Amino acid sequence: MSTVAAAPASTIGKRTQTGDVIARWVAFAFAASILLLAVLLVYQLWAGSAGARHKFGWGFLTSSKWNPVTQEFGALPFLYGTVVTSFLALLISTPLGLGAAIFLAELAPARLSSALTFLIELLAAIPSVIYGVLAIFTLVPLMRTTIEPFLKGYFGYLPLFKGVVFGLDYLTASLVLSVMTIPFVISVSRESLLAVPREQREAALALGATRWESTWQVVVPYAKLGILGSVFLSLARALGETMAVTMVIGNDPSIHASLLAPGYTIAAIIANEFTEATGAVYTGSLVELGLVLFCLTIVINAMARLMIVATTGKGSKRA
Amino acid sequence: MNKRLIWRKSVNAVMLTLTGVFTALTVSVLFLILGCLVYNGAAALDWNFFTKLPLSPGELGGGMANAIVGSFEIVGIAALIGLPIGFVAGIYLSEFDDRYFASLVRFVADLLNGIPSIVVGLLAWSLLVVSMKGFSAIAGSVALSVMLIPIVTRQTEQFLREVPQSLREGALALGASKWKTIVTVVVPAGSKGIMTGMILGIARISGESAPLLFTSLNNQFWGGGITQPTASLPVMIYTHAISAFDDWHRQAWAAGLVLIALVLVANISARYVLARGISVPRG
Numbered sequence: 141m142s143t144v145a146a147a148p149a150s151t152i153g154k155r156t157q158t159g160d161v162i163a164r165w166v167a168f169a170f171a172a173s174i175l176l177l178a179v180l181l182v183y184q185l186w187a188g189s190a191g192a193r194h195k196f197g198w199g200f201l202t203s204s205k206w207n208p209v210t211q212e213f214g215a216l217p218f219l220y221g222t223v224v225t226s227f228l229a230l231l232i233s234t235p236l237g238l239g240a241a242i243f244l245a246e247l248a249p250a251r252l253s254s255a256l257t258f259l260i261e262l263l264a265a266i267p268s269v270i271y272g273v274l275a276i277f278t279l280v281p282l283m284r285t286t287i288e289p290f291l292k293g294y295f296g297y298l299p300l301f302k303g304v305v306f307g308l309d310y311l312t313a314s315l316v317l318s319v320m321t322i323p324f325v326i327s328v329s330r331e332s333l334l335a336v337p338r339e340q341r342e343a344a345l346a347l348g349a350t351r352w353e354s355t356w357q358v359v360v361p362y363a364k365l366g367i368l369g370s371v372f373l374s375l376a377r378a379l380g381e382t383m384a385v386t387m388v389i390g391n392d393p394s395i396h397a398s399l400l401a402p403g404y405t406i407a408a409i410i411a412n413e414f415t416e417a418t419g420a421v422y423t424g425s426l427v428e429l430g431l432v433l434f435c436l437t438i439v440i441n442a443m444a445r446l447m448i449v450a451t452t453g454k455g456s457k458r459a
Numbered sequence: 460m461n462k463r464l465i466w467r468k469s470v471n472a473v474m475l476t477l478t479g480v481f482t483a484l485t486v487s488v489l490f491l492i493l494g495c496l497v498y499n500g501a502a503a504l505d506w507n508f509f510t511k512l513p514l515s516p517g518e519l520g521g522g523m524a525n526a527i528v529g530s531f532e533i534v535g536i537a538a539l540i541g542l543p544i545g546f547v548a549g550i551y552l553s554e555f556d557d558r559y560f561a562s563l564v565r566f567v568a569d570l571l572n573g574i575p576s577i578v579v580g581l582l583a584w585s586l587l588v589v590s591m592k593g594f595s596a597i598a599g600s601v602a603l604s605v606m607l608i609p610i611v612t613r614q615t616e617q618f619l620r621e622v623p624q625s626l627r628e629g630a631l632a633l634g635a636s637k638w639k640t641i642v643t644v645v646v647p648a649g650s651k652g653i654m655t656g657m658i659l660g661i662a663r664i665s666g667e668s669a670p671l672l673f674t675s676l677n678n679q680f681w682g683g684g685i686t687q688p689t690a691s692l693p694v695m696i697y698t699h700a701i702s703a704f705d706d707w708h709r710q711a712w713a714a715g716l717v718l719i720a721l722v723l724v725a726n727i728s729a730r731y732v733l734a735r736g737i738s739v740p741r742g
Binding site: 157159160162163164166167168170171172173174175177178180181184185187188235236237239240242243244246247248256258259260261262263265266267268269270271272273274276277278319322323326350351352353356373376377379380381382383387407410411414415427430433434437438441442444445 | 467470471474477478479480481482484486488489492495496543544547550551552554555556560561563564566567568569570573574575576577578579581582584585586605608609612636637638659662665666667672673676696697700701708711712715718719722723726
């Protein structure tokens with residue numbers, strides 16, 4: 141009796157087990173392919189930039205020459221442009237984004253908040269090249285004819301606002317970047333604020349704090365790591381942003397103190413010159429710029445993820 | 460009321476109003492952008508845009524029929540590559556492993572997600588353009604699929620995790636094997652969320668131009684299959700917008716309107732899919 145019953149049971153067990161083992165390994169292979177992609181990316185960037193790395197060494201990062209004719213290349217003007225535009229953009233988008241996140245998380249009724257959040261998500265979904273089109277046809281003329289002459293007129297004595305006004309410059313690029321990064325600041329900050337326990341607010345209000353005091357002195361400090369994470373996430377986005385910046389930065393591979401002067405960013409020079417680059421050194425220099433950009437964004441992104449995980453328990457743990 | 464209290468109350472009022480103003484400002488930027496695109500794009504959009512090839516600079520008229528088809532081709536192939544890989548990888552993260560390897564994959568997927576798209580373009584270029592000795596649609600598709608995979612992986616994982624544990628236990632208790640449980644119970648239960656994630660992922664990559672600049676390049680004519688340089692809408696918008704010709708600018712506006720319409724429709728319908736009868740209670 142027992143032998144009769146045991147036989148089919150064990151074959152069923154075996155059959156389901158083999159199925160599970162196969163399924164597991166197939167799924168594992170697909171998951172591992174993501175790691176493989178990352179390794180491949182690093183390897184290709186490293187191997188592709190060999191020509192430039194061997195010729196220039198670390199000097200590549202500190203040289204400000206960019207001359208395809210004499211085959212001399214340096215990353216400094218592009219690093220400078222990338223960092224300046226990104227920081228300036230965050231200087232604008234952080235307060236705006238944090239303010240909006242506070243409104244959405246603390247003040248707005250739930251339905252309004254979710255509707256507005258959806259609209260802000262749409263803002264993040266707009267393709268970069270469309271920001272570029274709008275910037276080049278509407279923002280650039282506005283900057284050239286109105287805003288920049290105004291800045292120059294009142295603050296022209298500062299080195300920041302010297303020089304001829306073209307509209308295609310660091311400042312315009314930063315403005316475009318700030319609009320593009322606001323949705324990221326808002327969505328992650330909002331999540332961190334929502335993750336703050338209700339008791340924190342209630343305790344502050346019970347002690348007689350105003351709504352703003354409870355928000356600014358209790359809720360925001362509680363969520364500060366997540367908010368900082370959102371800023372870092374946006375910074376990484378801004379550093380790597382290509383199309384919109386390429387269209388308005390002015391494409392001048394030199395360093396200017398003035399924000400009204402044309403500049404260049406790493407992503408922009410790769411976008412502009414990669415198809416025309418010839419020879420191992422020229423191509424290698426552009427790939428090395430890509431490698432530099434990759435390292436910058438990876439480090440900043442990793443920091444952002446860790447901060448976001450620490451506050452919301454989300455980030456890398458879940459979505 | 461003493462002075463101190465008046466001061467605190469006015470700070471409260473001012474700052475709270477300010478947060479509302481900031482929100483309104485941000486949202487109004489969206490409407491400004493859409494309004495501007497509709498205003499300029501609608502005037503430039505005509506039937507030729509959808510049916511004709513681009514003309515050389517200086518000639519009036521023409522369209523971007525090849526770029527529209529090219530975009531669908533490039534994004535379609537990217538989806539064919541990226542969606543299955545991302546989907547199965549997501550299943551692995553959610554269903555098979557909860558230890559070090561899964562956390563590593565998760566973290567790397569998030570980092571890949573944050574990599575500038577232009578760097579992804581460099582990867583596809585060195586993998587495919589160099590070895591095939593020429594720009595091709597397939598290289599562009601690979602670049603876009605590299606961007607799509609981490610998005611779909613994380614979304615799939617997220618929505619599968621929201622499937623209640625009791626459903627899995629129920630299926631297992633009835634004697635289903637683990638993979639049978641996943642295929643017939645877990646994935647169907649999370650399918651709406653996964654679909655949403657996939658639509659959003661495709662919407663995101665279909666607007667990308669940076670990774671296509673030196674992979675699928677561009678083409679003024681009909682492409683010659685997936686091994687040839689192929690026009691795409693975003694790259695077309697870029698080349699037309701930075702050109703010096705008014706008629707090309709007009710075309711850029713029209714193309715911008717078409718692209719944003721596609722992206723917005725995808726985003727809104729994804730939201731709709733999710734809102735209509737979500738199959739899983741959201742956590």
